[in-house]
Amino acid sequence: MPAPDPVAAELTLTGRITTASNATFLGSIGDAAVVYKPIRGEKPLWDFPDGHLAHREVAAYLISEILGWNIVPRTWLREGPFGEGMVQSWQETDPEQDAVDLVAMDDVPETGWRHVLDGQDEEGRIVALVHEDTPALRRMAVFDVVVNNADRKGDHILEMVDGHRYGVDHGLTFHSDHKLRTVLWGWVGEALTAEESEGVNRVSHALQGDLGRDLAELLTAQEISSLAARCAALRATGRFPGPRGGMPAVPWPLF
Structure with missing residues (x-):
């Protein structure tokens, strides 16, 4: 029996993620579990006034596909119980693993980890x-x-479980101004690997063809131009950039 069409088959809601800042639902399409974020459930953001978060999530998936690194789970736009929105394949994670963590200063691992910053926890301890x-x-x-x-x-x-790492929640992306806020600052100044450079090259070239046309349905022309400029800058320096500007370099909260 063929799998149900992810765009046309019925999307059934099974729950709601109440900790999300925008309306986010758990659902299913046939036997496949999905996350559904309707556009009508998005809260306006003063610093992201253009477009929709759902469109940015789909645009992020398209970039992930061109990079070829399977970073973003399959993500698409479709109608749902609350209108058009972003739908993304649900991923079952391993609760025993933490790719990012806060640890006591005495417990910072010597190998296999990158130390990003220090701070104080709720009890005043340095972490x-x-x-x-x-x-x-x-x-x-x-x-x-x-x-x-x-x-x-x-x-x-x-x-x-197999060690793969997915990234999710990409509604705050593609701004034409520098907005990079991340917990992944561990490689600042280091050279990109050949694989990483080739991925950026693929995005730059694809922007001249089908990727550029697909993104034009999701982002503004200025945002696409800024995307191309970021790729060009990465190709020119060949290194991980560091924080810049007056804005915070990490999101808050961190988790």
Whole structure:
């Protein structure tokens, strides 16, 4: 029996994620579990006045596909019980893994992790923000630079049992101004690998063809131009950029 059409088949709601800042529902299409974010449930944002968060989520998936790194789970636009919205394939994570963590200063791992920053917890103890030093997270950090992700929280990284890492919640992306806020600052100044550089090259070239035409249905012309400029800058420097400007370099809260 063929699988149900993800666009035309009935989308049935099974629950709501109440911790999300915008309307976010759990649902199913046939036997497949999905996340559904209707456009009508989006709250207006003063610093992202153009377009819709759902469109940015789909645009992020298109970039992920061109990069070829499977960072964003399958994401598409379709009608649902509350109108058009973003639908994304649900991913079952491994609760025993943490790609990003806050640890006591004495517990910062010596190998396999990157130390991002220090701070104080609710009880005044000094803690360190750390993340894995893995190819999967490096690729996600490159992706975040390309899409200008303003909200890469620790909980927006999904740890899979097999070690794969998905990134989700990409509504705050593609702004034409610099907005990069992320917990993945561990490789600032380091050279991109050949694989990472090739991925950025693929996005630059694809913007001249089908990708550019697809993004034109989701983003403004200025946002697409800024996307191309970010790719060009990465190609020119060949290195992970560092924080710049007067805005915070990390999202708040961190998780």
